[in-house]
Amino acid sequence: MSKTQTAVFVTEIGKPVVRGSRPVPSPSNGQVLVKVTTTGLNALDALGRNYGLLIQETLPAVLGADVAGVVAEVGPDVTTFKQGDRIFGQAALQNSDSRGLQEYALLDAQFAAKSAAGFSDGQMASFPTNLVTAAVSLFDESALGIPAPWTEAAAKFDYGAKSILIIGGGSNTGRYAIQLAALAGFGKIIVVASAKKASEIRSLGATHVVDRSSAAATIVTEIRNVAGDDLLFALDTIQQPDAQFIGVDALSNTKKGKLARLLTQGPVPAEKLSSEKQAGYEVKDVFGSSHAMKDTAAPLWARLTAYVEGGKIRPLTYAVIKGLDVEAINRKLDGYSDGSTSGQCQVQMD
Template sequence: MKAIVCKEFGPPSTLRLEEVENPKPKAGEVLITVKACGVNFPDTLIIQGSYQFKPDLPFIPGSDIAGIVKEVGDGISHLRPGDEVFGFVLNGGYAEEVVVPGNACFKKPPMMDFPVAASFMMAYGTSYHALKDRGGLQAGETLLVLGASGGVGLAAVELGKLMGAKVIAAASSDDKLDLCKEYGADAVINYSTEDLKTRIKELTANKGVDVAYDPVGGPYSEPTIRGMAWKGRYLVVGFAAGDIPKIPLNLPLLKGCAIIGVFWGSFAMKTPKENMQNAMELMQWYAKGQLKPHIHDIYPLTAAPKALEAMMKRQVRGKLVIRCTD
């Protein structure tokens, strides 16, 4: 089969399209013919060796997949060959076939096409786990979303509104913020041209935000914590800015706020029942037309490095998708 292979850590230009051996499912696993794979910001870090974990070289990037079940391993009873599914893997998605753990593979709703399915689980799974399980977001609270036009950020904006919060979207350009307004943001902050801490105070009448969702890090984290409300929850989701910030620990003390880590991948693998419940709730919202993933562009498998380059250059609103097979 054809796959995008990372043989050395580095930029997307080091990736190669190669013929590799077809994978085989073991007990508890499912072999998927991959129709589409979502591109996520962590992919850009993983191929450079700068993510929380480093896969052994060589490896195939890609986590968010959608496709058709080709074969099931022993112990799999909820899926059978021919089922249309979407799922999550640690890596291996940028390929024509991939093996997925059975507890991380779900039947795809008939009305959901493959590119949308490949854009769904990581973005919405991460954001819902963050807001519901880690942040305890309540109706009537104020939610600030940094990097709000990206895949997970836009999902957080959409979910925050569904959960009854007032949503403030923060991003780096007006066109990105226009998309956030379309997805329900009540107010916006352009942190390229506006002072983040000042605008948070203005938009909350000096109260601060109850929950902050931060997949960006870098220079925006400290002013966000300074803008937290009493007993607020600051959610550490990622570091798309490239820098892991050093936070003065007197700030959470003075604010009485919590700094909470969010790692959806580990949550999904370690607590599959809870993750399945979240996935079912997300599917119900999708079926009602209340969740609509925004796909910025679709690339062929041969152009996967170009998709990753676009992600790294911050040229993307919503999600990018790689079409792996016809």
């Protein structure tokens, strides 16, 4: 194995990514070195390139947090994988040695899993960041704090009697949040999404779909027609803060509910609420990192292969870029930036 490798870097914030070379890292305790076969691009990568999110202090920085490939070398203390295994995992978000837009990347074994039989590396690489973000949103104490279905607390939590609201159900994270809510067994999974996606959204586990193009008051009324005044859990995956009042407005007026949100730059405008929240409410900002939220992420990773093979969690569809093509990668990141594209993209190595 060569000591250097080809990689794609952010060398200057706000400028296009460039192709270059960097050393091949060596695995430490608990890590594996993966020969990357595909890595997923997300809007998070555009924010890194454009504004330095998570990479400002580590330039030149490699992008790509969703990694799939073949184990090339196993570090000390790793017993879950061996050389030659097909695996996928989430990169450490602030560590270029771990990112996927390069030939070899390090993954922490506790935040990786064997690729499911019968699924491609591209399908497996559609999971890490968006699925972990959905799991943190629903199950981590820093967010909605719902007991995860694999915990002891789940036995005492009556999911079937509860409702959950997911705004942006057609987004990548939204699709996984629906599936996790269905896996947990929520009685009512109310999803705000495009009417054109209603059939797909229901196939993922939604029990009710509300057309996102309706007026805000109509959306809230339709949600309340389903959940009554009992909604305690809402997740907003797409709205800017000035529109996040919809999720808060749908929460119970007499019981304290929570809104978890992915876009966090500003307060929710309380003056837009149509009714008083007598018991108050909480707004929780979500950080979808396995490494930062390991108490929620590690148990999910330990079960994820079985969930996929059992059909309980389905991968996303995605576009494909062949090889470390910087022009194509920059075009995709531009699309995330200007809103002309929103789906996942897999960069497949030559």
